[in-house]
Amino acid sequence: MSEVKYLTEFYHLNEFQGLEGYKKNGGYVQLQRAFKMKPAEIIEEVKKSGLRGRGGAGFATGVKWGFLPKNDEPRYLLCNADEGEPGTFKDRMMMERAPHQLIEGMIISAYAINCKKSYIYVRGEYDYPINCLVKAIKEAYSAGLLGKNILGSGFDHEMDIYAGAGAYIVGEETGMISSLEGLKGQPKLKPPFPAIQGYLRKPTIVNNVETLAAVKYIIRDGAQGYRKYGTEKSAGSKLFSLSGNIVKPGNYEVPLGYSLKDMIYGLGGGMKPGRKLKAVIPGGSSAPVLTAEEAERAALDYESLAGMGTMLGSGAIIVIDDSQCMVDMLGVLTHFYSHESCGQCTPCREGTGWLNKIVHSILEGRGRLQDIDLLLKVADNMKGRTICALAEAAALPVLSFVSKFRDEFEFFVREGRSKVKGTSYAQMHH
């Protein structure tokens, strides 16, 4: 099995960016078909398709939609295009190459959940994707695909774009809702869940770009057709962002359940000459790291990776070869999380900062041997104790890095220099 072209079928065509080219290649046909279905039928179809959230958590999309209250209360659809997870760049490509694919998926989803207003929350740094989306939405409005009485179906829908201000945490759905409301981007306490009380205290569904785009294909092929790819529990195809020490980094669409080894050595073109695989982070920087041996037997689907103690996350595969110092890498990650913690919950606010300070103490040669166990203790006491998953996202890499590459940490503490590079932190970076 190799790469599939399912969502990305026409991504090589420049004309696919515009409305005309998109329509020429089968665009907005599924929207018309969806309007002939009952909203409940669409939700049922999405449930049956086994589509799971592509943003990271992997929650079943149809089930999420089913949580909405069954009344006429106004509700919102929010497209999560904040894509902040280090290593992830698939949504960016989808918005750049096929903005209409997302818009069509969103209109169908909005029709299914009877929502009159949706927002696309794009991270502020994505300047070009924002321009593409703005252009596409304008085209859609002038073609009558958005606004009142879309394609004569009697369904009204408005769509808007909101550019974020550069916080990782607003990729969390309630944080995104806070930010969209004009507040500081801090996750909200759950319950109530957004499907009951979200944006402006109204029921809100938050879905990832890739999830919403996939809805169109479920309408096209039906639930069974969509299950052509993937495994029983992880249905469909998924975009993976391959990066790190690899010959051919980039976005690859493969069916879920694809072998990680094939991904690295096949599609990714293998390691750079003379280098050996040391570790792989399989699902964005917050996923626990896999050793080379584990990576070679891993399959890219939600269950197998969970079985190995890590997660599929957003599908960002970061490949690490034997020239990398794991202590140095962890220093980058802990700095990122301590910088991005919103500062609301104490264990995360103080814990991320503490972890960062300990790792940097080790890096700068002030480390003590007990600091290594302390890292594990601090991380262990952060996870699962906070409102959102950021504490966990910060703790899991620490736990996995330290437990799987403990020798490198001990060497660094004892010698004050990297085991791999043989130099101190200052020499590594200057």
Added chain:
Amino acid sequence: MPKCTINGQEVEVKEGATIMEAFYKLNEGIAHYCYHPGLSVAGVCRLCIVDIEGNPRPQIACNTAVTEGMKVSNQGEKLKDGVKWVLDFHLINHPLDCPVCDQAGECGLQDQYMQYGKYSSEMAEPKVKKHKVVDLGPTIVLDSERCILCARCVRFTDEVSKTNELGLFNRGDRTEIGTFDGKPLDNNYSLNTVDICPVGALTSKDFRFRQRVWYLKDSESICTGCSTGCNVKVYYNKEGAFRVKPVYNEKVNGHWMCDVGRDVYKFVNREHRLLKGRVKQKGQATWTDMDAGALAKDAHKAIKAAGDKLAIVLTGQYSTHEYQLLLKNLPTKNVYHWKNQPEEWEKFDGLLYRGDKNPNTKGVEAAMNSNGIKSNWNDLLTAIKSGSVQTVLVAGPENMAVYNDMNEKIQELGAAQNVIWASACKSEDFDKLNTNAWLLPMKSYLEKEGSFINHQGLEQKFKKATTIVSEALTLGEASYLLSGQNIPVMKVAPIDTFIEADRRPDQVTLEHRKKNEFVYKRGSL
């Protein structure tokens, strides 16, 4: 009404109540900072984690609703260890400046650390530096390093005072509380944020550095700042009163009180008080000091001489009992109610503060009605002019700062031949009395017991807290002397004995109390 089991004890709570409320109801100990019963739930301190049977992860008690048959525990060893760690996260960047911190002695962090703490911190890294001595507004100073970011104060300004001055700035461990540019924390309820601050981050400019809290005793009382009658706790020692804090009363003030009310205690202290009786004859320029009792007896002569030509002026600043005794001992129909700015009495700020600055206006009215007295202030003035009133006994205001017509009234009443003025405080305005005048020192509301009837008609009792001017009289005692009687020997109420069996867990033991009775009650969190 779901029932649940908390640490093995069954409890029934209201529909939709949280586990935290069930803990409160049972008076079971649970660590927490950000939860406050008067504010919305933030769920950020993560200290109130509990084990719920059937739930793989500990949940926070403040945001988890009780369901029927729920079994909750916070006694598990693993959970206790988790709480210790969360507490340690609070402390790693908290400065160890307790010896110079104003909150020491009534600090939530200190208390809970002693109860739930890890005792040995493993933090070996430098602490985060934040802003110190931030001037938030006219009443409050912030120390950001001490702040544990429970956001109680932010929620208070959002939800209760609705002034939204405070916000959380920055992210991660650089987060700080602050105000927006050009919008200081300046509202009539700002000092409540100091009360709800569980640490010494927010301190009151009025109270900071004036006393260590373990040198203060406290006593519950009623605020006399306005007719709302907020329930308060007064903190005092032998040097006088130092501050006032609200006490929860669902029917009157909830959890809060206003900043105006917090300043009322100031007139009680000796520097503002009339320490001795003063007397002068018409034409004399200076006062002669006289003991209060002797002065009252001296004034009785003027009252006796006046006979029917006696008038009594009442202000709404004395207790209901005192009015009744006064009207019983000096039976006259010439009783007048001195109202300060009655046109503002109906004003109300929507939360607590009312335009009527007297705690017991309803009490005066009740006392006058029960004696069948109806009077008009102008009648008094004409009677003084015509000479049909010879002697005026004025139960003058305790808190003169809110009586902006003092001068005018002294002029008007000073036209009578004899003026007997009962007053708790001294004032230069009294020098303008150009007649036979007696100034009778009165006890303040902290020095006597009685009751006030607030604007709702709710009669609230208050206890004697302390004695500041021992020589002063209450209006009731004075009324006996002024009517020529002796003060009857009161039956002494039994002293509130300390019963070991009634001791709350947070109170010190009997032996400890004997050694140092200051350390009687710790401030509630």
